[in-house]
Amino acid sequence: MAVVLDLINNPRPRHPEKAHKPDSAVLPKPDWIRVKAPVSRGYAETHALMRANGLHTVCEEAGCPNIGECWDKKHATFMIMGDTCTRACAFxxxxxxxxxxxxxxxxxxVGEATAKLGLSHIVVTSVDRDDLADGGAQHFADTITAIRRHAPSTTIEILTPDFLRKDGxxxxxxxxxxxxxxxxxxxxxxxxxxxxxGARYFHSLRLLQRVKELDPTMxxxxGIMVGxxxxxxxxxxxxxxxxxADVDFLTIGQYLQPTRKHAEVKRFVPPDEFKALEKIAYAKGFLMVSASPLTRSSHHAGEDFARLKAARLAKA
Known part of the structure; x- marks a missing residue:
């Protein structure tokens, strides 16, 4: 009976490939990694808009610690192509x-929601779709086109999968x-x-290099996680x-373990080490670097994009 009730309450495990893994250790979080629970009116309004439009966000699906801050400001990272990924990354x-x-x-x-939120800068990401012939590339392109149509002044940042074995x-x-x-x-x-x-390091590196070959102005x-x-x-x-590969912008953040079935946190990196890594990255020639325990790819993306443009102008 208990098994039947469990199947009714949890008909589809969120991570079936991890279900039988032994629980990993969980380190206590240091003070610098703690965030407040999201309770603001702005958060509630953003949540309602996402649900009304049937949209997914990586903020929710990946359990981002910055969701309260970002959604309060009406900032959200749209996750297209559904909420189910064909990969099974340990993190x-x-x-x-x-x-x-x-x-x-x-x-x-997505285009309509961008206009309703009045976003000056939007981030669009996706799950991996290895099941699609083009990995979802055309869907990304269609989404960019729709945002341009509904919110022509909004700048667009995309966070793509690796398109492994998806030529073109x-x-x-x-x-x-x-x-x-x-x-x-x-x-x-x-x-x-x-x-x-499911990924290949040098393929991902080559993808970033290829973007610059196709459009040197883009x-x-x-980003990477540490810990x-x-x-x-x-x-x-x-x-x-x-x-x-001529990458302009680097983000470095602390890895946070979603559950005991995921890869364990080996170490919480203190803020002063992030500052040291930031200084080194700037010395190596990046136009923009964001390195801190709570840094995530789309955290403060709009403000960072403005600084990125300014840095390129200053360098020129």
Missing amino acids: CNVKTGLPAALDASEPQH AVEVVVAAKPDVFNHNLETVPSLYLSVRP FTKS LGEERNEILQVMDDLRS
């Missing part, structure tokens, strides 16, 4: 499984002319097999690899 809290068919009306809904996909997305093309490396190469097993961005067991010299090598 990620997004559902895994076989996704549903694409919603052809979704680009229109990155060309389709770049042709749609987003203002910022972001793809996260997530971690150092030595941890890919355990942390990001801003490119990437997974990486060595400092490995982080510095990732910085060098990204600069070799």
Whole structure:
């Protein structure tokens, strides 16, 4: 009877591939990593708008610690192509499984929501869709087009999957002319097999390089998490690899463990080490660097984009 009730209450596990893994240790969070629960009116209004338009956000699906702050300011990162990912990364809290068919009306809904929120800058990401012939590249392009139509003054930042084995996909997305093309490396190469097993480090690096080859004026961005067991010299090598690919903007944040079934936090990196990494990254030539325990790819994205543009102008 207990099994039957469990199936009724939880008909589909969020992470079926992790269900039988042993629980990992959970380190107590230090004071610098704590955030307040989201309770503001702005948060509630943003939540209502997302539900009314049937939209998903990575803020909710990935359990972002900054959701209260961002949603209070009417900032949200739209997650297109559904809420179910075909990958099973050890760090990620997004559902895994076989996704549903694409919603052809979704680009229109994202465009309308962008206009309703009055966003000056929007971030659009997605689940991995290895089941699609183009990995969802055309859906990204259609979403960018819809946002331009409904909110022509809004600048657009996209955070894409790696489009692994999807020939021509990155060309389709770049042709749609987003203002910022972001793809996260997530971690150092030595941890890919355990942390990001469905991806390939040098493929992701090549994708970022290809964006610059197609459009040298497009801003490119990437990010990594720390606290997974990486060595400092490995982080510095990732910085060098990204600069070799002419990436403009680097984000570095603390990995936070969603559940005991996910990869464990090996270490909470103190704020002064983030500041040191930020200084090194600027010295290596990045136009913009955001490095702190609570840094996430889309946190303060609008303000950071303005600083990114200013940095390019100053360099010129």
